[in-house]
Amino acid sequence: MFYREAGQYKTTYQSDMAIFPLRQDRIGIIIILALAYVAVPLMASDFILKTIMLPFLALVLAVVGLNILTGYTGLISLGTAAFMGVGAYACYKLTTIFPDVNILIWILVSGFFSAAIGVVFGLPSLRIKGLYLAVATLAAQFFLQWAFVRIPWLYNYNPSGAIEVPLRTVFGVPVTGPTAAIEVKYLIALTFVVVLTWVASNIVHGRIGRSWMAVRDMDIAAQLMGIKLLEAKLLAFAVSSFYCGVSGALFVFIYLGGAEAGTEFGIRLSFIILFAVIIGGLGSMIGSFFGAGFIVALPTILKFGLPAIGIAITGAIAEKIVVMVIGALTIYLLIVEPHGLARLWQIAKQKLRVWPFPY
Amino acid sequence: MRAPSATDIAAGEVILAVDNVSLSFGGVKALTDVSFDIKKGEVRAIIGPNGAGKTSMLNCINGFYHPTEGRITFKGETRPKMRPHEAAAGGIARTFQNVALFKGMSTLDNIMAGRTLKMNRSFFWHILRYGPAMDEEIAHRRFVEEIIDFLEIQHIRKTPVGKLPYGLQKRVELGRALAMEPEVLLLDEPMAGMNLEEKEDMCRFILDVSNQYGTTIALIEHDMGVVMDLSDRVVVLEYGRKIADGTPDEVKRDQRVIDAYLGVGH
Numbered sequence: 001m002f003y004r005e006a007g008q009y010k011t012t013y014q015s016d017m018a019i020f021p022l023r024q025d026r027i028g029i030i031i032i033l034a035l036a037y038v039a040v041p042l043m044a045s046d047f048i049l050k051t052i053m054l055p056f057l058a059l060v061l062a063v064v065g066l067n068i069l070t071g072y073t074g075l076i077s078l079g080t081a082a083f084m085g086v087g088a089y090a091c092y093k094l095t096t097i098f099p100d101v102n103i104l105i106w107i108l109v110s111g112f113f114s115a116a117i118g119v120v121f122g123l124p125s126l127r128i129k130g131l132y133l134a135v136a137t138l139a140a141q142f143f144l145q146w147a148f149v150r151i152p153w154l155y156n157y158n159p160s161g162a163i164e165v166p167l168r169t170v171f172g173v174p175v176t177g178p179t180a181a182i183e184v185k186y187l188i189a190l191t192f193v194v195v196l197t198w199v200a201s202n203i204v205h206g207r208i209g210r211s212w213m214a215v216r217d218m219d220i221a222a223q224l225m226g227i228k229l230l231e232a233k234l235l236a237f238a239v240s241s242f243y244c245g246v247s248g249a250l251f252v253f254i255y256l257g258g259a260e261a262g263t264e265f266g267i268r269l270s271f272i273i274l275f276a277v278i279i280g281g282l283g284s285m286i287g288s289f290f291g292a293g294f295i296v297a298l299p300t301i302l303k304f305g306l307p308a309i310g311i312a313i314t315g316a317i318a319e320k321i322v323v324m325v326i327g328a329l330t331i332y333l334l335i336v337e338p339h340g341l342a343r344l345w346q347i348a349k350q351k352l353r354v355w356p357f358p359y
Numbered sequence: 360m361r362a363p364s365a366t367d368i369a370a371g372e373v374i375l376a377v378d379n380v381s382l383s384f385g386g387v388k389a390l391t392d393v394s395f396d397i398k399k400g401e402v403r404a405i406i407g408p409n410g411a412g413k414t415s416m417l418n419c420i421n422g423f424y425h426p427t428e429g430r431i432t433f434k435g436e437t438r439p440k441m442r443p444h445e446a447a448a449g450g451i452a453r454t455f456q457n458v459a460l461f462k463g464m465s466t467l468d469n470i471m472a473g474r475t476l477k478m479n480r481s482f483f484w485h486i487l488r489y490g491p492a493m494d495e496e497i498a499h500r501r502f503v504e505e506i507i508d509f510l511e512i513q514h515i516r517k518t519p520v521g522k523l524p525y526g527l528q529k530r531v532e533l534g535r536a537l538a539m540e541p542e543v544l545l546l547d548e549p550m551a552g553m554n555l556e557e558k559e560d561m562c563r564f565i566l567d568v569s570n571q572y573g574t575t576i577a578l579i580e581h582d583m584g585v586v587m588d589l590s591d592r593v594v595v596l597e598y599g600r601k602i603a604d605g606t607p608d609e610v611k612r613d614q615r616v617i618d619a620y621l622g623v624g625h
Binding site for chain 1: 455488535
């Protein structure tokens with residue numbers, strides 16, 4: 001009843017092409033941003049920030065990145081975690097070599113390192129598709145993970161083989177490292193997510209996004225439109241890996257605070273992010289948020305939420321259940337709703353438009 | 360629609376020439392020594408029985424296949440190995456026998472994708488979206504809306520094309536090809552699987568494109584009524600060889616064409 005476009009006329013092409021054409025949607029996004037920036041840091045407990053918000057914000061960029069590659073361009077990658085690792089290690093090396101430079105700049109710059117590596121491993125995508133490309137990116141996953149363990153220069157010859165996030169301050173406020181306030185970390189991560197999601201949504205709504213989707217839906221016809229397949233695919237790999245790299249840097253610097261060589265960025269994480277993309281919805285920005293939220297929140301809800309309402313469940317069992325639920329849901333969605341939670345969201349919006357009438 | 364330039368070829372002159380083209384896949388000969396030309400502004404039909412090599416001919420012209428022998432000259436320029444995107448940049452657009460639309464995208468996005476070559480704002484402007492990238496988008500949207508009006512598909516502007524009925528998909532595909540402002544438009548069975556009304560609509564659009572925009576059209580079609588009415592000249596292929604070439608009336612009376620393809624009335 002309230003969610004209707006009645007009376008909102010579009011008189012320019014620009015307003016018709018807006019990312020949120022409905023006034024209610026625009027108000028909604030402002031409310032969500034206000035809540036995220038003001039209400040959450042003020043009201044949420046450290047526990048919620050630490051176990052849900054930080055991993056969610058760190059991972060959501062990787063999900064957006066993989067969605068650009070898989071959902072928009074139709075190229076399957078199983079190397080997401082490795083590209084995140086490139087971002088994390090690049091950021092670590094950069095900030096230890098140049099400790100005086102603002103860490104926020106290095107987090108962003110580490111994305112470019114990841115993008116470069118992504119382009120190299122994306123080269124085979126011109127010749128191979130689908131399952132075979134997945135195997136080729138799997139090679140990236142194993143090779144890079146091997147490099148993180150076997151090249152001691154990457155973790156500054158630390159005898160434990162781990163990288164530890166040093167203390168870095170921005171304008172005197174500690175941002176990374178053990179002494180940084182969790183609210184500060186949260187706001188930093190949130191800003192990265194908001195800005196980079198805005199950028200991603202700009203890209204996919206314009207010519208470049210259209211050429212990616214054209215390559216995904218019918219590559220022969222895309223060539224005929226004058227789209228160069230190699231260029232479009234490599235650009236998708238670069239942008240996707242950039243997002244994964246920034247996500248990896250945030251994951252280690254903001255959320256984990258340190259990483260063991262080769263364990264954090266394993267194949268398991270690659271799969272989890274792929275599942276998040278599928279559950280959230282292939283080719284949908286908002287779906288990436290649903291997917292990442294689902295993947296991050298489900299374990300916490302099972303582990304801590306169920307005991308709170310009186311269902312006794314141990315952490316170990318909860319973890320097993322999480323894997324089962326995610327696996328089952330992925331299969332279910334692939335069969336029933338390939339467009340994932342994002343599609344359900346659209347259906348809900350459509351229902352809301354005509355409520356209280358059935359149609 | 361398109362500003363005339365000095366390199367433009369005057370109407371009635373040869374814009375695309377196919378000289379002694381042969382194409383074989385291993386031992387299979389798809390085309391053998393085929394020669395014909397297409398003049399600017401005309402509607403040129405390519406007909407023949409199934410497997411005659413009509414679609415292979417179009418694939419050669421727009422660069423999906425490279426002729427094993429012979430050459431194709433487009434606007435006075437011969438390129439031995441033209442890639443599809445080079446053909447597109449040169450001004451050759453094409454529709455497919457089995458609709459090759461971008462199924463997950465809306466009608467609008469499909470036709471906008473046809474404008475890709477005309478859009479040249481760099482990646483960095485696209486990051487911002489507002490500003491130059493948006494201006495460019497709006498300018499091209501205006502052009503695309505003209506095509507949408509022309510093809511009378513306003514009501515399905517925002518519908519994902521995968522959900523459209525077949526006849527409309529064919530129309531959207533024509534729109535996408537027109538969005539490229541082509542000089543030569545290759546239509547591969549634009550009327551296959553349509554009912555009479557849809558065929559009449561499509562004929563009207565093809566004639567309008569030819570008359571209003573002066574676009575050169577080469578079409579493959581099996582409906583002889585359509586071919587004879589629409590086309591200025593017809594080339595007939597059989598088993599990869601050209602068996603006749605001329606105006607519809609000449610071709611209709613050609614004994615080899617009657618034997619191979621048209622048959623006789625009973």
